[in-house]
Amino acid sequence: MLQIPICGLLLLLAAPASEEPLSVRLRALSAVGSAELPRPSRDGSRLAYLTSLFGSWQAAVMPIDGGYPIELTAEREGVVSIRYSPTDPRQLAAVVRRDGRRRIVVLDDQGGPAEEVDRSPGDQLLGGFTRDGRRLFFATVNEGKGRLFQFQVDGNKATELLPGTIPPATGTFASAPPYTPPPPRDAGSPDAGPADAGRTSGSAPGRPASAALSEVLPDVQALGPPSPDGRYLLLVTSKGGGNDVWSIELSSTRATLLTPHEGKARFADPRWSPDGKTVYVLDDAGRDREGVDAIVFATRERKTIYAPNRRVEAYALTEDGHRLAVAEDASGETVFGLLELPGLRAQPLPQPPSGALAPAPEGESAMAWSTSGDRLFFAWSQADDTTDVLGFRMGFGAMVRLTRSPRPGVPQGSLPRPSRMTLTGSDGKEMGAWIWRPSSGSRAKLALLVTGEEVRPVFEPRVAALVAAGFAVLGVNPRDGRGKLETGEDAVPDLLAAVRSVRSQQGDLDAQRPLIVSLGKGAGQAARLLKAHPDAFSGAVAVDASERVPGVVVSASLPDLVKAAREKAR
Known part of the structure; x- marks a missing residue:
């Protein structure tokens, strides 16, 4: 009598994911975890990172070689980033979301409460600690106005930076004088990059070499770290579709443009050399892809350090300035390189499984070295697995997975894997794209994925949810x-x-009036598509939208996303 129910149960358990109830699949996908943005402690004994293990994005800490994580925060709206103090191996600064705003808090890795550094309204942008760990710089942006602050860690007090707040300091590092274009230079060695290595762009029209801090702060996008001597702070602005990097002299609060250039260019992730004489930056000025440049601080001369024939996604410099790790985009996946400075001699570096480097929030680095420069940490995404923290130790010859996020109800091999496509653009040029297809044989409705960023062939729960609901999801990189x-x-x-x-x-896809699916920064693209060709699409749905778009349904959960997508696609 028990044989029939038992056999039925066994058949149900053995059924593939495509045959299971959609609600069960969506619940399982919603429970898939992730671990990102690892940051080692100063003494090299612990690793702080962000994880969704506790139900929302929270900060956690574990032993440097892996182990069970200890939750450090309990923020209702989640944590954006985390960093250790450069001197105190127990103290951290974090960016959290409170009431829809980014706020900076200080805490320890022993479970102490997270305290806000300042109560001024607005979004706060984290700059960094001074080398002695006594001061923390940050900016506040509210209603189009920006203010710069320093937080005294020992006194637990924030002070707005105005001229004279910090007395002038005498140091060994040269200040940045008015810009004078240097004479042309010959290209460096082939390892140093392309034929334009060492070339400095001309001045950018309409961007003065020096400006008051109040003129620059309204356009601030991210803060960089203070200089090793604590006299300057780096700042990234966004205006007119491009970026610039400025140095702020903290005693006078004057801003000096470090990146004069012609046309639009992207500058990101500025970092100081250990002696404070050079600023490294990731940019695409004067070339068709991002590479690593070095700016001589005293003259603002910019030259190429590393610009291969592939886009450099991210870089990380050791504290002593002797090693440069680079992550390069190879047809949607990431490959790593390791260079010794200043000679740029390539060093062997093992590669992780096929996948892509998980991006970091604005102002943060996607990779982090240990203080001693013998370990490199990063988060890694794959097509059929969770995003988790990996580490590499010099001399050990292998990448090690340090976290293993949960994926209950999502067995190995059950996630849809994307296929690469080559499509034709508006002017006849070829474009790369990725498509995720449902396993069922029915004619799937096409959904156009727009993110405002590079579409990578990695696991994305919202894409997997749409595929489970019968959609074919197309991500294009125009x-x-x-x-x-x-x-x-x-x-x-x-x-x-x-x-x-x-x-x-x-021909097996229903590509007539496809659905637009917007993630994050893709909301602007969705708005432009709907405005230009409203009849070409059946509608649009958005998740984590960076802006409100009329006519676009915003979904907060995977079931809501699937429900809205099906209603729009009718």
């Missing part, structure tokens, strides 16, 4: 004639052309 990713108005014709290309290539 590029201009120089190979740069298009994210503004110029992307609209190429995205429309990509849909037409899929329609002609993939």
Whole structure:
């Protein structure tokens, strides 16, 4: 009598993911965890990182070689980033979300409460600690106005930086004088990058070499760290579709432009050399892809350090300045390189499993070295597995997985893997794309994924949820004639052309009036597509939208996303 129920139960357990109830699948995908943004402690004994293990994004700490994590925060809206003090191996600074705003808190890794550094309204941007760990710099942006602060760690007090707040200091590092273009230089060795190595761009029209801090702060996008002598602070601005890096003299609060250039360019992740004479930066000025440049602080001369034939996603410099780790985009996946400075001699570095480097929030580095420079930490995403923290130790010859996030109800091999496609753009050029297909044989409805960033072939729960609901999800990386990713108005014709290309290539897909699915920064792209061609799409749904778009349904959960997508696709 018990044989029939038992056999039925066994058949149910053995059924593939495509045959299980959709609600069960969505519940399982919602429970998949992740671990990102690792940061080692000063003494090299512990590793702080962000994890969704506790139900939302919280900070946790574990032994440096892996182990059970201890939750450090209990923020209702989650944690954005975490860093250790450069001197106190127990103290940390974190960026959290409170009432929809980014706020900076200080805490310890022993479970102490997280205290805000300042109560001024607005979003707070974390700069960094001084080398002695006594001061922490941050900016507050509210209603289009910016203010710069220093937080005295010992006194637990924040003070706005105005001229004279910090007395002038005498030091060995040269200040930045008015810019004078240097004479042309010959290219360096082939290992140093392309033929434009050492070349410095001309001054940017409309961007003065020096400005008052109040003129620069309204455009602030991220803060960099203070200089080793504590006299300057780096600041990244965003204006007119491009970026610039400025140095702020803390005693006078004058801002000096470090990145004069022509045309639009992206500058990000500025970092000081140990002696404070050089600023490293990730940028695409004067070339069609990002690379690592070095700016001589005294003259603002910018030269190429490393710019291969592939886009450099991220870099990390050891504290002693002798090792430079680089992450390069190879057809959507990431490969690592290790260079010795100043000779740029390549060093062997093992590669992790096929996947991509998990991106970091604005102002943070995606990779982090230990203080001694013998270990490199980063978060790694894969097509069929969770995003987790990996580490590499010099001389040990292998990448080690340090966390293993939960994936209950999502067995190995059950996640949809993307396939690479080559599509035709609006001007006939080829574009790379990725498509996730449902396993069922029915004619799937096409959903166009727009993120405002590079679409990578890695696991994304929201994409997996749509695939489970029967959608085929297409992610396109439109590029201009120089190979740069298009994210503004110029992307609209190429995205429309990509849909037409899929329609002609993939007869088994329903690509008539596809659905737009917007994630994060893709909200702007969705708005432009709907405005330019409202009848070309069945509608749009958004998750974690960076802006409100009329007519776009915003979803807060995977069931809401699938429900909205099905209603729009009717």
